Amino acid sequence: MAPIGKLYSVPSMNQTTIIKATAAVAGVEFEEPEYKHYEDNKKPDFLAKFPHGKIPALECANGLNLTEGAAIAQVYDTYGEPIVASIPPNSGLLGGTLEDAALVDQYMHFAESEIHLCTEFIYLMLNGYMPYNKAIHTTMTERQIRGFNSLETILLTRTYLVGERLTLADITVSSVIFLAVSYTLDAPLRAKYPNILRHLDLIINQPKLKEVFGQPTFVEKAAQYTPPVKEKKEKEPKQPAPAQAPKKERPKKAEEDEEEEESLVPEEPKAKNPLDLLPKSTFNLEDWKRAYSNKDTRGPGGSLEWFYENFDREGFSVYRVDFKYNEELTLVFMSSNQIGGFFNRLEASRKYLFGSMGVLGEANNSIIAGALILRGQDVKPVVEVAPDYESYIYRKLDLENAEDKAFFEGALAWDLEIDGKKWQDGKNVSWRFFLNVRNRSLTSCFLVAVQVNERKFVCCILTIHVYHVVTL
Incomplete structure (x- = not known):
């Protein structure tokens, strides 16, 4: 089969893994031209096709240009037939019915927003791409654990997420977990999620997916923030203090006169707030x-x-x-x-x-x-x-x-x-x-108390945009 187009991406991206895994199952091929991020995506010819300069980006042979991993994984050709994730009787990656297709879409969005987003935020903070904030790190960790808990429950009674065969939902979730086990889903947490690990092992060891995924790297302990080492400044030798001139004694009478003058100017009393003069209240x-x-x-x-x-x-x-x-x-x-x-x-x-x-x-x-x-x-x-x-x-x-x-x-x-x-x-x-903010987006650069879970607070410095605030 001739390649359906050119895929611009970097191997480390989660979306790249999803696209390549989907293509492998559907029997679709891409050209992968040499690409340097932050260079090629700023060139005029790239921006003419993809104005946002974002990857992964697919330049289809039929003239269609797409970004966003989920869109590329489900792209259709001009004849209305799927190019990558085809409907039965081909690969069945989008499910067999409209209801199945909706469920596939649901789990794809769940994996991205409830698990992968948290991994990305933590990675960016711990690697210096954005200012580190402990409150946000804690929030993202707890949000991700909530996602793990939900996914573990879902997989308790299922081999695959939708129906009885592999779908794009399984590929997306496995790709997200594949990355998480190497960074945030450490050994103590993994012990709580046997169904998630069983599902991951099943998907990444599918014959057509082994080469795409490879073997996961399991961390023993989740990545933690290490404060930068402060450079110690060498203390400059102290300069000898200049000799003080001997004080002249003032005449005793002049001192007494000054004290008398000062005592004649009374200090101005501080005005009391009229609210403080109200009768004492029983309401505290x-x-x-x-x-x-x-x-x-x-x-x-x-x-x-x-x-x-x-x-x-x-x-x-x-x-x-x-x-x-x-x-x-x-x-x-x-x-x-x-x-x-x-x-x-x-x-x-x-x-x-x-x-x-x-x-x-x-x-x-x-x-x-x-x-x-x-x-x-x-x-x-x-x-x-x-x-x-x-x-x-x-x-x-x-x-x-x-x-x-x-x-x-x-x-x-x-x-x-x-x-x-x-x-x-x-x-x-x-x-x-x-x-105080409850389940709303924040953009701030000052000390705030973020209100979550009805009336509980956590104080933090916010210098970035957080588009979800979750239960603390």
Whole structure:
């Protein structure tokens, strides 16, 4: 059979292995021209065919140009017949029915997003391609283990992932595990996943796949971060201190006169915050913040139940907050960052305030709203420390009113809905006004507290884009 086209790739890529394994089973051949990454993919003739400059890239003989490993592995020719992963009665790599094809696609995406992505992130951090962050390393490790657990359960009762024969799902999952056992899936973890290892052994030892995969390298211990060795600077010899001139004694009377003059100027007393002059309250705001962070929001024993049992209506009040200029809002993450900036500017009122605000709706059709719990009955002394406080509308909530109570609880539980607009992203102002994010994408370069698993927090420096935040 004549080659179906030219494949530009590097051997170490997981996607390259998937493409070559699929081609081997389907009996398809590729030309593999000499290729140097970061050089050839920047040349004008390459970019004319593949504008993103990404590999693997397939230049088909029929004029079709493709990138992305999954797309190449399923590419069709101009006659509507698969070039690589053909439907029965040929190789059957895409499954025998539409339902099977959907399952194959499901497992391919699962392997890439839940397991391989974590391996890649950890590899990039441990090898200096991005700044190392322990919190992200821990998150990626735990996310990957969750993926391993799910895959182990799936394979408990199955020889192959879809049906009773080899499919593209098996090839993709095996390729991902093949890489993981050499880097993150170490000996203690492997002992927990006999079904995953049995499946890997079955797939990579298929007669047509042995040469493509080769033999896996099993690590005894998962790769760990090694901090760079700091160079010790040689201490410069100390210069001898210059001799001090003898001090002249001042006349005793002059010293006494100076002391008298100083005592005549009293120190200016520090002005007390009027909120500190309020009668002592039985509601401890710090205890509430801890309850909110450590408990589920709704349900028996939740933080809302704690709040109603302990709230002091005389010493504290609850306010609804709405942004005045919602028509100016565009992308959700930008609106979310605006809330974070507002909370940061409330730093001077940190010990008098707790809040939960969010972005509701979608890009170019969203609003900002939320709720504040604050000391006293007047909102202004608490929020006027923020220069932009007048950009928001404040309305005192009556928790005896069903509508006000539902709004308050929705804002705290992050499931608030207003005029059909559902909660998309949110932030809490808390002990140190850290940014809280739950199952949302992050892009940041400052200290944040990432909120996951309802109300648990981990602090980290984020200098990269993380597109999933997962259970810690």
